[in-house]
Amino acid sequence: AQSVSQHNHHVILSEAASLELGCNYSYGGTVNLFWYVQYPGQHLQLLLKYFSGDPLVKGIKGFEAEFIKSKFSFNLRKPSVQWSDTAEYFCAVNFMTTDSWGKLQFGAGTQVVVTP
Amino acid sequence: ETGVTQSPTHLIKTRGQQVTLRCSSQSGHNTVSWYQQALGQGPQFIFQYYREEENGRGNFPPRFSGLQFPNYSSELNVNALELDDSALYLCASSFGGTSFFGPGTRLTVL
Numbered sequence: 636a637q638s639v640s641q642h643n644h645h646v647i648l649s650e651a652a653s654l655e656l657g658c659n660y661s662y663g664g665t666v667n668l669f670w671y672v673q674y675p676g677q678h679l680q681l682l683l684k685y686f687s688g689d690p691l692v693k694g695i696k697g698f699e700a701e702f703i704k705s706k707f708s709f710n711l712r713k714p715s716v717q718w719s720d721t722a723e724y725f726c727a728v729n730f731m732t733t734d735s736w737g738k739l740q741f742g743a744g745t746q747v748v749v750t751p
Numbered sequence: 752e753t754g755v756t757q758s759p760t761h762l763i764k765t766r767g768q769q770v771t772l773r774c775s776s777q778s779g780h781n782t783v784s785w786y787q788q789a790l791g792q793g794p795q796f797i798f799q800y801y802r803e804e805e806n807g808r809g810n811f812p813p814r815f816s817g818l819q820f821p822n823y824s825s826e827l828n829v830n831a832l833e834l835d836d837s838a839l840y841l842c843a844s845s846f847g848g849t850s851f852f853g854p855g856t857r858l859t860v861l
Contacts, residue, residue, distance in 0.1 A: 671852075737784065
């Protein structure tokens with residue numbers, strides 16, 4: 636069965652530090668990949684997505700992610716975080732099986748806390 | 752804001768009762784999906800509706816059912832509520848394979 640795993644459940648870092656969140660999935664076929672963010676008290680927002688093409692994708696708020704097909708990974712990065720990046724981050728995968736279009740499987744999420 | 756709205760915001764029910772949650776999709780989106788997000792977990796796919804037909808279902812029992820209307824708005828119905836149904840219920844409308852989420856309905860079952 637397909638699965639999505641996020642490596643860290645909680646990350647605490649200081650402002651200006653670099654952030655990298657890991658996401659791995661298990662499936663040998665085609666995938667569409669997403670990172671969503673949930674700020675405190677707000678709804679899930681799309682940070683970035685990968686469908687095809689350049690495996691390095693840039694999203695909103697200075698985030699980027701790299702798809703490494705050989706490692707089944709889609710890690711999220713930001714070179715320098717701000718206090719406002721405190722949020723929960725979710726990796727989500729659409730496993731492109733029959734009739735799977737638009738159906739997402741999420742990781743458990745990573746709570747990121749940025750201290751001033 | 753995504754343009755996806757959900758009602759109500761919060762709801763408290765008792766075990767055995769039935770509940771209906773509502774979602775209005777973003778304009779132009781004909782596909783709506785529902786997800787359950789338990790505390791401390793990622794959202795789990797319940798089912799998807801496309802042009803008023805159920806188009807795939809996750810690992811949820813039949814007491815979870817839904818509808819989609821001609822204007823693409825949707826309802827999620829849960830019968831015979833159990834304590835474990837307490838969660839945030841998210842609606843997402845999608846276009847071109849990308850899902851946009853509403854704010855959710857927080858359901859508490861006592």
